Amino acid sequence: MSVTEQAVRAREAARILAGTPRAAKDAGLQAMADALAKAETAVLDANALDVARAGNNGTSASLIDRLRLTPDRIAGMVQGLRDLAGLPDPVGDVVRGWTNANGVQVRQVRVPFGVVGIIYEARPNVTADAGGICLKSGNAALLRGSSSAAESNTAIVEALRAGLAASDLPTDAVQLIPGPREVTAELMAARGLVDVLIPRGGAGLIDAVVRNSQVPVIETGVGNCHLFVDASADHDTALAILLNAKTQRPSVCNAVETLLVHADSADAFLPAALAALADAGVTVHGDDRTAAYGEVVPATETDFTDEYLSLDIAVAVVDDLDGALAHIRRYSTGHSETIITESQRSAQRFTDEVDAAAVLVNASSRFVDGGEFGFGAEIGISTQKLHARGPMGLPEMTSTKYVVVGSGQVR
Template sequence: MTVAEQAERARSASIVLAQASRARKDAALEAMADALAKAETAVLEANAEDVDRAEANGTSAALIDRLRLTPDRIAGMVDGLRQLAGLPDPVGDVVRGWTTAQGVEIRQVRVPFGVVGIIYEARPNVTADAGGICLKSGNAALLRGSSSAASSNAAVVVALQAGLIEADLPADAIQLVPGPREVTAELMAARGLVDVLIPRGGAGLIDTVVRNSQVPVIETGVGNCHLYVDASADQDMALAILVNAKVQRPSVCNAIETVLVHADAAPTFVPQALEALAGAGVTVHGDERVASYGTVVPATEDDFATEYLSLDIAAAVVDSLDDALAHIRRFSTGHSETIVTDSQRAAARFSAEVDAAAVLVNASSRFVDGGEFGFGAEIGISTQKLHARGPMGLPEMTSTKYVVTGSGQVRG
């Protein structure tokens, strides 16, 4: 089946979903969760094929960990679908409404996009998450996972489709788009058949989709995130935030990749930070001023531009808040930027001047997450400025239309 044929079937399914009640969609999510739980053995066997293939190809341990499924991870996918069933349905919400002087009622109402294409790498849990989020928001999903997780993704989609059929919704509401690399190009060219594309993965994937897609794209995820320790910072707080934001889960986009320390705080803070990071297994790529306080890997220009997604961090000493802001403006990917400070003036200026989807004051960047924000689910973290920015929950997976109701009024 061609991508165009799959998209046509998804379009037909999206018409059904757009009219489905919350109760019907929630019943489908519960049925999908049940079907995925029952398919655990088949999914694990399929995943073992992917992992064996990745190991044979010399894939890094970090990427294999992202690829690997376990009974606990499948249970998490099942729980995620059930949690979606408990969330409010954004479709039909009135964003705003008013009545004109002529008595015409105008309402701006949330509606599904229609057909959403999602292009993603490695993690097969995204297959269940994305399928469920699209369904809850009334969208049909075309899922283009990476070849490294082909067997796992196929097994998960079989289970999700079984749940849809059980709930009397079209199986074509969630489809896997298999095939060679050229298929991704076909998906990006499917303007008029696919309404929105969302890439989830590394910088290379996202850049390729943004540059080449003819379908509108919501850009997500690349996180070269910074932590700036101001001269006035509580250094114990700054150290705790630094270690949490780097170490708690280094392979995700909201982990920090660079720490900047004000020169006045550096003599006491940098030695503590180097010791704490070394104790957590973190390799520090430091500039000459950081190196004067301990052993580091000499930092290059590329180090400050790198999203490591590993136990590595770049570090520099800066002379002022101005210098920190200039560094962030140069290297930030617009994801999440953090300041630790006791100065309200510095916090206010940092918050106003930093151009990012999220700015944090005295808190770990690991909080920039749909679940932590209380959204209950997210499709990704948008780093663009149109439509949605930051964690994308269910409302961000909708568009709006205006419903205008009159009683025979005509324009004079």
């Protein structure tokens, strides 16, 4: 079946889902969870094939770790589906409404997008997460996973579709898109059939989708995040947040990648900070001014432009707040940017002037997350300005329509 044929089936499924009440969708999510739990052995067997092939191909250990499923990870996927059933349904929410002077009533109501395409890399748990989030928000999901996880994804989607069938929901509400690289191009060309594409993965994947898609895209997840230690910063606070934001989970998009230190804080803060980073196993790539305070790897331009997603950090000393703002303006990917300061004026300028999905004062950027924001589910963190910016929960997976009711009014 071609991608276009799959998309046509998805549209028909979406038409039915749009009119499916919450109770039926929640029952479907529970049935999907039941079916996935029942398919544990099949999914693990399929995953073993993917892992073995990845090993033969010389795939890196960290990528294989992301690819590998365990009974615990499957249990997490099952629980994720059950948790979705407990969340409020955004569809049907009245965003606003009013009555015109002529008596015409206007309501703006949340509706599903329709068909959502997700293009993602190795982690097979995304298959269940994204399928569940789409179903809960009334959208049909076209899942384009990576070939490295093909066997795992096939087994997971088979289970999800068995759950849909068991609860009388259209099975084509969740479809995996198989096939070679070219089918991704077909998906990106399916304007009119697919309502939105959400790429999840590295900068290369996201950039390719944004450049080539004729379907509207929501960019997610590239986070070259900065932490600025102001002149007035409390240095204990700064150190605690630096270590948390860098080391608590270095592979995620809201981890800090660059530390900027106000020149007035450098003498007191940097020696201790460099020592603590070294103790935590973090490699420091420092500029010339930083090198005066400890042993560092000399930083090059790419240290400031790229995400490490590892236990590495770029460090630079800046003259003042303006220097920090200019550095962030130049290198930020617009994800999460943090200032540590005791100055109300600095905090205000930083939050006003930094152009990012999230700006933080005296808090770890690790809080910029759908779970931490209390959204219950998250399809990703949008770093674009259209539609949704920052963590995307269920309401961000919907559009709206205006319902206008009159009694014969004309202009």
